Amino acid sequence: MNQHIGGLDNPIRHDWTRAEVQALFALPFADLMFQAQTAHRRFHEPNTVQLSTLLSIKTGACPEDCGYCPQSVRFETGLKKEPLMEVQAVVEAAREAKAGGATRFCMGAAWRSPKDRDIPKVEAMVREVKALGLETCMTLGMLEQHQAQRLADAGLDYYNHNLDTSPEFYGKVISTRTYQDRLDTLEHVRNAGMKTCCGGIVGMGERPEDRAELLRQLANLPAHPDSVPINNLVQVEGTPLKGTTPIDPLDFVRQIAVARIMMPRSFVRLSAGRTSMSDELQALCFMAGANSIFYGDKLLTTQNPQNAKDRALLRRLGMQVQGEGDGAVSGGLVVDESVLVPAGPTCSGGGCC
Numbered sequence: 432m433n434q435h436i437g438g439l440d441n442p443i444r445h446d447w448t449r450a451e452v453q454a455l456f457a458l459p460f461a462d463l464m465f466q467a468q469t470a471h472r473r474f475h476e477p478n479t480v481q482l483s484t485l486l487s488i489k490t491g492a493c494p495e496d497c498g499y500c501p502q503s504v505r506f507e508t509g510l511k512k513e514p515l516m517e518v519q520a521v522v523e524a525a526r527e528a529k530a531g532g533a534t535r536f537c538m539g540a541a542w543r544s545p546k547d548r549d550i551p552k553v554e555a556m557v558r559e560v561k562a563l564g565l566e567t568c569m570t571l572g573m574l575e576q577h578q579a580q581r582l583a584d585a586g587l588d589y590y591n592h593n594l595d596t597s598p599e600f601y602g603k604v605i606s607t608r609t610y611q612d613r614l615d616t617l618e619h620v621r622n623a624g625m626k627t628c629c630g631g632i633v634g635m636g637e638r639p640e641d642r643a644e645l646l647r648q649l650a651n652l653p654a655h656p657d658s659v660p661i662n663n664l665v666q667v668e669g670t671p672l673k674g675t676t677p678i679d680p681l682d683f684v685r686q687i688a689v690a691r692i693m694m695p696r697s698f699v700r701l702s703a704g705r706t707s708m709s710d711e712l713q714a715l716c717f718m719a720g721a722n723s724i725f726y727g728d729k730l731l732t733t734q735n736p737q738n739a740k741d742r743a744l745l746r747r748l749g750m751q752v753q754g755e756g757d758g759a760v761s762g763g764l765v766v767d768e769s770v771l772v773p774a775g776p777t778c779s780g781g782g783c784c
């Protein structure tokens with residue numbers, strides 16, 4: 432009987448096998464959703480969603496060759512490149528995001544990695560956005576340990592750096608940085624004491640085994656990422672992945688559900704790709720355990736649903752926004768500690784529990 436693969440008694444695990452993860456994906460849809468809902472309700476307020484707004488602080492002309500990305504200099508996507516923004520323009524955008532209801536502001540740069548000469552400006556952005564009362568997140572490419580430390584010291588809360596896919600499929604999408612490079616950056620971020628935001632993309636032509644392996648890699652990190660963005664490929668004209676057969680929408684929901692079961696305390700973010708999803712599909716994603724979205728009419732360079740459309744959807748679903756409403760919600764987490772289990776023998780004490 433596969434009813435509770437993963438074990439509800441000690442849900443914080445870092446030792447998932449390939450067979451266990453594939454067995455979760457193979458569950459009948461209703462059984463998988465039941466397990467995901469059970470995990471979700473154990474650790475989170477089930478009707479609350481966290482809103483993050485994205486801003487591209489440096490756009491295009493990236494030297495990397497990520498096959499999905501409109502910002503690579505190697506692909507003719509018609510994107511207008513923009514240099515690193517001025518601090519005050521970033522602060523103005525953050526103020527607008529806060530007024531619209533976002534609690535986290537994520538700044539992204541089309542860099543392979545930041546240059547040390549860019550760090551003072553980026554530190555100023557962190558300090559000033561934080562002073563508005565927003566959580567801060569950045570995604571600037573690979574970081575050296577000293578760079579991660581400087582960002583942490585400036586007060587950066589989260590660093591986003593995705594594994595993107597399985598180690599096996601990775602080489603079909605990116606050649607200019609290795610999987611290990613990404614793991615190293617994540618280690619630098621954890622060492623510096625920042626929270627990690629790390630997930631991937633589906634719908635890139637990967638096999639079901641690659642989707643399972645992406646989640647196994649994420650859950651078996653020394654600490655579960657605090658946020659796990661699940662992106663559905665946004666196909667952009669001119670990128671090598673334009674024309675890929677899209678993922679079956681129900682398999683996308685399964686990706687969210689298995690992420691929720693394997694990383695039950697993390698925020699699972701329904702990320703890129705929402706403009707081509709129906710309200711009903713997004714509702715299934717929330718039921719599968721997604722509890723965060725990107726909010727605002729733009730992601731980095733591509734479209735995201737308009738604020739009014741998202742507000743209407745959340746209203747139809749009776750969902751609250753974290754930080755709004757009656758104040759009963761604490762960081763999206765249910766604060767009844769009696770339901771939390773002590774760390775089991777598989778936990779490495781990496782800060783996940």
Ligand code: SAM
Pocket residue numbers: 493499500501539540541542543570571572573592593595631632662663664665666667703731
């Ligand atoms: N340049 C930095 C880096 O890649 O490390 C940060 C910005 S990069 C745009 C951040 C993430 O956005 C990528 O790792 C990828 O997962 C996601 N992404 C980029 N283009 C996408 C697309 N077309 N569809 C879905 N996700 C995408």
Ligand code: DTB
Pocket residue numbers: 485501539570591593630631660661662665702703730731732733734
């Ligand atoms: C993540 O996992 N998804 C966001 C964020 N991290 C930076 C980015 C999505 C980008 C989609 C393509 C674009 O708008 O350029």
Ligand code: SF4
Pocket residue numbers: 493494495496497500501502503540541542543572
């Ligand atoms: Fe550059 Fe990041 Fe796009 Fe890759 S995903 S091409 S590193 S901006």
